[in-house]
Amino acid sequence: MPTRKVVIIGSGPAGYTAAIYAARANLAPLMFTGLQSGGQLMLTTLVENYPGFVDGIDGPVLMETMRKQAERFGTDMIAEDVASVDFSTRPFTLQAEGATYQADTVIIATGASAKMLGLAEERELMGRGVSTCATCDGFFFKDQNIMVVGGGDSAMEEALYLSRLGRKVDVVHRRDSLRASKIMQERAAKNPRINFLLDSVVDAIGDTKAGKVTSVDVRNLKTGQVTTHLVDGLFIAIGHVPNTALFRGQLELLPNDYIKVVPGTTQTSVPGVFAAGDVADHTFRQAATAAGTGCMAALEAERFLEALQR
Numbered sequence: 031m032p033t034r035k036v037v038i039i040g041s042g043p044a045g046y047t048a049a050i051y052a053a054r055a056n057l058a059p060l061m062f063t064g065l066q067s068g069g070q071l072m073l074t075t076l077v078e079n080y081p082g083f084v085d086g087i088d089g090p091v092l093m094e095t096m097r098k099q100a101e102r103f104g105t106d107m108i109a110e111d112v113a114s115v116d117f118s119t120r121p122f123t124l125q126a127e128g129a130t131y132q133a134d135t136v137i138i139a140t141g142a143s144a145k146m147l148g149l150a151e152e153r154e155l156m157g158r159g160v161s162t163c164a165t166c167d168g169f170f171f172k173d174q175n176i177m178v179v180g181g182g183d184s185a186m187e188e189a190l191y192l193s194r195l196g197r198k199v200d201v202v203h204r205r206d207s208l209r210a211s212k213i214m215q216e217r218a219a220k221n222p223r224i225n226f227l228l229d230s231v232v233d234a235i236g237d238t239k240a241g242k243v244t245s246v247d248v249r250n251l252k253t254g255q256v257t258t259h260l261v262d263g264l265f266i267a268i269g270h271v272p273n274t275a276l277f278r279g280q281l282e283l284l285p286n287d288y289i290k291v292v293p294g295t296t297q298t299s300v301p302g303v304f305a306a307g308d309v310a311d312h313t314f315r316q317a318a319t320a321a322g323t324g325c326m327a328a329l330e331a332e333r334f335l336e337a338l339q340r
């Protein structure tokens with residue numbers, strides 16, 4: 031197979047935006063969409079904060095639109111996961127489904143996955159009251175009852191953000207003390223709308239029949255007592271895992287396993303390999319920022335290829 035100028039791994043907002051820019055620059059990109067084609071927004075319903083849609087747009091519809099736009103300019107797509115990469119020499123080598131591909135530049139846009147509780151009803155109610163992103167979905171729960179699960183800094187951040195919107199915010203944490211930094215704990219503890227349910231876990235989420243979250247059963251681990259709380263929005267804030275296992279040993283990763291990039295760029299530790307979207311962003315994790323860095327990655331890949339020709 032001929033060496034491709036640009037190979038993109040991942041088909042979330044970062045991957046599709048990179049594809050649109052690379053294709054319009056005549057670089058004929060090849061995209062591995064991955065098995066979760068469309069990425070994380072396929073898991074949600076209404077997206078109201080992606081610019082350009084006055085009344086919001088359903089996540090899957092937005093991603094289908096991005097896919098069509100990337101295809102329109104000539105992006106080739108393969109609906110497979112990349113199984114391994116070799117970035118030690120250029121052209122770089124990628125393996126997928128037993129076939130080998132070569133590329134002068136690679137744009138990694140494999141995203142991150144939110145850690146979940148592991149309850150059966152959780153996936154079913156995702157985007158229907160269950161969320162992993164307060165910035166994304168908090169607005170839907172204005173003046174309603176909200177529950178946050180987690181005890182780290184990001185759980186406190188989510189709870190504080192949601193306390194500005196919801197009627198009350200219960201924070202459920204499995205231990206008797208929080209993992210969050212002292213300053214975040216103090217801020218949350220001072221907030222009259224935030225209430226803590228410590229030594230507790232979520233046992234069940236209702237109501238899959240109604241197709242939305244209406245209640246959460248919380249079990250106290252010390253007493254064994256289960257209490258049903260009337261809840262409209264359940265935010266799971268127990269961390270994210272960047273999809274970087276594939277790149278371990280090939281690229282420099284941060285201690286939290288996100289890809290390390292040169293600040294203000296998408297350049298990784300390997301010249302010619304770029305990282306865009308959530309896979310290199312443990313701070314913002316938004317569709318708009320993913321699209322923005324996808325654009326940057328394509329422009330940087332284009333400049334890298336130009337420099338090779340000089």
Ligand SMILES: Cc1cc2nc3c(=O)[nH]c(=O)nc-3n(C[C@H](O)[C@H](O)[C@H](O)COP(=O)(O)OP(=O)(O)OC[C@H]3O[C@@H](n4cnc5c(N)ncnc54)[C@H](O)[C@@H]3O)c2cc1C
Pocket residue numbers: 039040041042043044045062063064065066067068069070071073074076077078079080110111112113139140141142144156157161162163166167273276306307308309315316317318320
């Ligand atoms: C339920 C939910 C609701 C959300 N709501 C909003 C919202 O309202 N507004 C907002 O701005 N953000 C929202 N977000 C966050 C937003 O979805 C992410 O910030 C965004 O999708 C990140 O885009 P990305 O392109 O970096 O990666 P992702 O969307 O995570 O896509 C990653 C892609 O990489 C692919 N991939 C992974 N591994 C491989 C591999 N080995 N080979 C090939 N492909 C691979 C996957 O198949 C997938 O296509 C939400 C997230 C969730 C989970």
